[in-house]
Amino acid sequence: xxxxxxLRSQIEEKRAKLADLRQRRLDKQKETAQRKVSESSPAAKAxxxxxxNEIVDRVLGDNSPYRSHTPSVPSTPVxxxxxxxxxxxxxxxxxxxQSDFTSDRGVLFTKSTDSGTDDAMEKTLVPRHIPDLVxxxxxxxxxxQRERVIYNKEVQTMSFEDDLDTFAAESAPHRxxxxxxxxxEAVDKELLAESVQLDTEIEEEIRDLSEEERAGILTAxxxxxxxxxxxxxxxxxxxxNYDYLSDYTxxxxxxxxxxxxxKVKRVCAFSDERYxxxxxxxxxxxxxxxxxxxxxxxxxxPAALNEPDGIVAVWNLHMVERPEFVFHSQSDVLSxxxxxxxxxxxxxxxxxxxxxxxxxxxKHLPVLKTPLSAAxxxxxxxxxxxxxxxxxxxxxxxxxxxxxxxxxVDMLAQPQETLELIHAGHNKTGEVAITALDFPANETTTFWxxxxxxxxxxxxxxxxxxxxxxxxxxxxxxxxxxxxxGLNFHPLVGPVDFSDLFLSCSADWxxxxxRAKSLQKPSSTPHNIPPIYxxxxxxxxxxDVKWHPNHPALFGSVDGSGRFDLWNLNTDTxxxxxxxxxGSGRAINKLAWDKKxxxxxxxxxxxxxxxxxxxxxxxxxxxxxxxxxxxxxxxxTSAQASVSVEESSKSTPGR
Amino acid sequence: xxxxxNNLSAPSAAEDSAAxxxxxxxxxxxxxxxxxxxxxxxxxxxxxxxGPVGIIRMSGAIFDGDKGxxxxxxxxxxxxxxxxxxxxxxxxxxxxxxxxxRIRTRRYEIMITPSTNHILAVLHDPGSS
Numbered sequence: 150x151x152x153x154x155x156l157r158s159q160i161e162e163k164r165a166k167l168a169d170l171r172q173r174r175l176d177k178q179k180e181t182a183q184r185k186v187s188e189s190s191p192a193a194k195a196x197x198x199x200x201x202n203e204i205v206d207r208v209l210g211d212n213s214p215y216r217s218h219t220p221s222v223p224s225t226p227v228x229x230x231x232x233x234x235x236x237x238x239x240x241x242x243x244x245x246x247q248s249d250f251t252s253d254r255g256v257l258f259t260k261s262t263d264s265g266t267d268d269a270m271e272k273t274l275v276p277r278h279i280p281d282l283v284x285x286x287x288x289x290x291x292x293x294q295r296e297r298v299i300y301n302k303e304v305q306t307m308s309f310e311d312d313l314d315t316f317a318a319e320s321a322p323h324r325x326x327x328x329x330x331x332x333x334e335a336v337d338k339e340l341l342a343e344s345v346q347l348d349t350e351i352e353e354e355i356r357d358l359s360e361e362e363r364a365g366i367l368t369a370x371x372x373x374x375x376x377x378x379x380x381x382x383x384x385x386x387x388x389x390n391y392d393y394l395s396d397y398t399x400x401x402x403x404x405x406x407x408x409x410x411x412k413v414k415r416v417c418a419f420s421d422e423r424y425x426x427x428x429x430x431x432x433x434x435x436x437x438x439x440x441x442x443x444x445x446x447x448x449x450x451p452a453a454l455n456e457p458d459g460i461v462a463v464w465n466l467h468m469v470e471r472p473e474f475v476f477h478s479q480s481d482v483l484s485x486x487x488x489x490x491x492x493x494x495x496x497x498x499x500x501x502x503x504x505x506x507x508x509x510x511x512k513h514l515p516v517l518k519t520p521l522s523a524a525x526x527x528x529x530x531x532x533x534x535x536x537x538x539x540x541x542x543x544x545x546x547x548x549x550x551x552x553x554x555x556x557x558v559d560m561l562a563q564p565q566e567t568l569e570l571i572h573a574g575h576n577k578t579g580e581v582a583i584t585a586l587d588f589p590a591n592e593t594t595t596f597w598x599x600x601x602x603x604x605x606x607x608x609x610x611x612x613x614x615x616x617x618x619x620x621x622x623x624x625x626x627x628x629x630x631x632x633x634x635g636l637n638f639h640p641l642v643g644p645v646d647f648s649d650l651f652l653s654c655s656a657d658w659x660x661x662x663x664r665a666k667s668l669q670k671p672s673s674t675p676h677n678i679p680p681i682y683x684x685x686x687x688x689x690x691x692x693d694v695k696w697h698p699n700h701p702a703l704f705g706s707v708d709g710s711g712r713f714d715l716w717n718l719n720t721d722t723x724x725x726x727x728x729x730x731x732g733s734g735r736a737i738n739k740l741a742w743d744k745k746x747x748x749x750x751x752x753x754x755x756x757x758x759x760x761x762x763x764x765x766x767x768x769x770x771x772x773x774x775x776x777x778x779x780x781x782x783x784x785x786t787s788a789q790a791s792v793s794v795e796e797s798s799k800s801t802p803g804r
Numbered sequence: 805x806x807x808x809x810n811n812l813s814a815p816s817a818a819e820d821s822a823a824x825x826x827x828x829x830x831x832x833x834x835x836x837x838x839x840x841x842x843x844x845x846x847x848x849x850x851x852x853x854x855g856p857v858g859i860i861r862m863s864g865a866i867f868d869g870d871k872g873x874x875x876x877x878x879x880x881x882x883x884x885x886x887x888x889x890x891x892x893x894x895x896x897x898x899x900x901x902x903x904x905x906r907i908r909t910r911r912y913e914i915m916i917t918p919s920t921n922h923i924l925a926v927l928h929d930p931g932s933s
Contacts, residue, residue: 358849363861366849366860375919375921379917379922382903383924383926386904393930394908422831471832
């Protein structure tokens with residue numbers, strides 16, 4: 150409180166001093182103006198004086214609001230001793246020092262500011278009437294005391310200088326203009342010098358690297374890493390293809406989009422001159438974590454002996470030009486899968502039987518691989534699948550000699566368990582040549598396999614409920630007349646459980662729909678299970694078939710003529726809903742639906758092209774689809790039942 | 805199987821892999837320029853202290869002659885000043901680095917990806933697609 154009062158009294162004191170000062174300044178100004186007028190032409194004398202007074206008044210008037218505040222740190226006049234009583238400045242300086250620390254700092258600031266102003270003034274005005282300038286300069290007093298405002302003074306001083314300029318211009322136009330000219334010249338010269346200097350600086354800034362230096366940089370691993378990363382960033386950015394400066398007010402001629410109206414549209418096609426040329430895609434998968442990443446495995450390129458036989462490439466929808474990652478294998482990679490639980494890990498099964506694990510955080514070579522011994526696979530691995538949960542999962546692999554192995558993902562040195570699928574009824578050797586394998590949803594112990602002979606079998610990983618581990622020899626899903634190329638269980642999604650349904654496709658040009666026999670009542674005698682339905686629309690080998698992840702009645706198939714068929718069982722069971730001819734007419738080997746919403750499907754071609762298609766709204770199921778699917782199934786089974794009854798009645802007499 | 809002839813990891817294939825590396829560099833850069841919108845790129849050296857910038861490599865008609873040098877100077881100054889600004893605003897304990905600069909002018913866009921020791925700048929024409 151007392152502080153406040155003291156401050157107030159100080160303010161009063163300062164005000165009084167200020168008023169006094171102002172009075173004196175006015176007097177002084179009149180005096181100098183008169184003197185000046187007497188020097189210059191007498192004609193304009195009267196008006197000039199008036200003008201000057203007016204300006205001074207205006208300047209003072211403009212700043213009148215500040216007067217209500219405490220005057221600024223009053224030590225300024227110390228430097229202006231010519232017109233002001235020295236002891237006055239000193240005393241006020243002392244006062245401000247008394248008040249508090251900040252104003253003390255303020256004093257320092259002011260001083261530095263003053264010296265700056267002095268310089269400026271010397272340059273332009275020293276030859277002329279210094280007293281005038283000094284007078285106006287004293288407006289510095291009128292600033293509020295707060296520190297920040299003091300700091301701003303520099304700016305204010307500048308603007309005052311402007312005022313001075315106009316004032317000077319009016320009082321001495323010729324000199325002023327002359328000064329302007331020289332000023333201009335000086336500025337020009339300065340600019341010129343600066344630009345020259347900049348030029349030389351630029352020259353200095355850039356130096357040509359010597360050949361050795363360049364070669365050193367070009368081969369440094371750090372530099373290669375940099376190129377790898379930075380070019381990826383740039384290419385991703387280039388790929389978004391959106392012009393941020395688009396002007397939509399400008400009309401665009403309405404060119405007919407060729408893909409318009411089509412429900413299944415190509416998004417992009419991936420291939421790489423270096424890595425994927427002359428190779429075929431053997432398997433595809435989507436990343437579980439990043440919806441823009443997909444992986445494809447490739448077989449060998451017969452034309453490039455120095456390149457690795459097998460390649461796995463991870464492609465990014467945002468970077469078409471080249472793969473995000475490339476992994477190498479010594480043998481053709483036949484099957485590939487992202488680990489659903491570690492977004493960095495990719496597993497591959499090879500022609501030699503090795504199972505490889507690559508990590509996107511490391512280089513091209515696998516971080517883990519299985520030994521080629523009797524404990525693992527020694528035959529081509531066409532089917533590979535991860536089962537289980539985040540905390541307990543296994544990699545299940547199968548080779549064409551009937552071996553099924555289960556691996557712990559971090560220990561590929563030896564399989565956790567090995568299973569021989571043997572069928573006693575086979576000629577010569579009991580081996581079952583597995584070409585496809587799938588687990589029903591939420592099932593980790595029993596699986597179904599497709600074989601080279603065309604039959605499908607169920608098999609158990611462990612002994613369970615009356616059934617032995619290994620192949621179930623009694624239930625034979627007989628229907629295909631050629632090797633089974635693909636097998637896929639219905640995903641467990643939506644209100645109705647269709648997870649006992651599965652599709653298989655074969656080189657006999659058909660796709661078949663099956664219902665898995667319940668495990669609760671195992672058969673004790675050999676027993677054929679017929680398919681529920683057969684889709685005979687294809688005109689070539691059907692290489693792969695996959696249920697849509699969200700839509701219960703939708704599935705896709707790809708065949709040897711390069712066709713991608715989309716079937717909707719609720720719409721039509723005879724012909725596909727949408728048929729798309731993909732690319733060159735060469736076979737499409739594999740397809741995979743994206744794991745998020747199934748809008749996109751990736752197709753792996755035998756021409757080495759990985760194509761991504763968007764099926765748009767077809768991927769969104771209506772609510773009634775599940776009930777409709779039940780009806781469609783019922784009508785299919787009843788039709789099939791009557792057919793099989795006929796067939797069996799026909800064939801029975803023959804046996 | 806260990807003596808597989810095409811084993812790239814084998815030390816005997818070291819020479820191959822050197823050639824392999826440099827060809828992979830060329831492939832990467834040519835795949836960059838293969839994009840029809842890309843007008844050219846500049847590969848520069850970068851150092852933390854102010855000093856001359858070296859042009860490692862450049863490509864594209866737009867960077868021919870002195871223009872490339874000018875661009876190089878501008879790019880390196882730009883990177884320096886942005887990194888300086890970043891240093892000014894960032895809090896002590898969470899350091900940050902400039903990774904990607906995208907500057908769009910009415911006609912072109914320049915994309916700059918600096919690392920600690922190098923700078924890649926790619927000039928392209930986004931409107932021509």
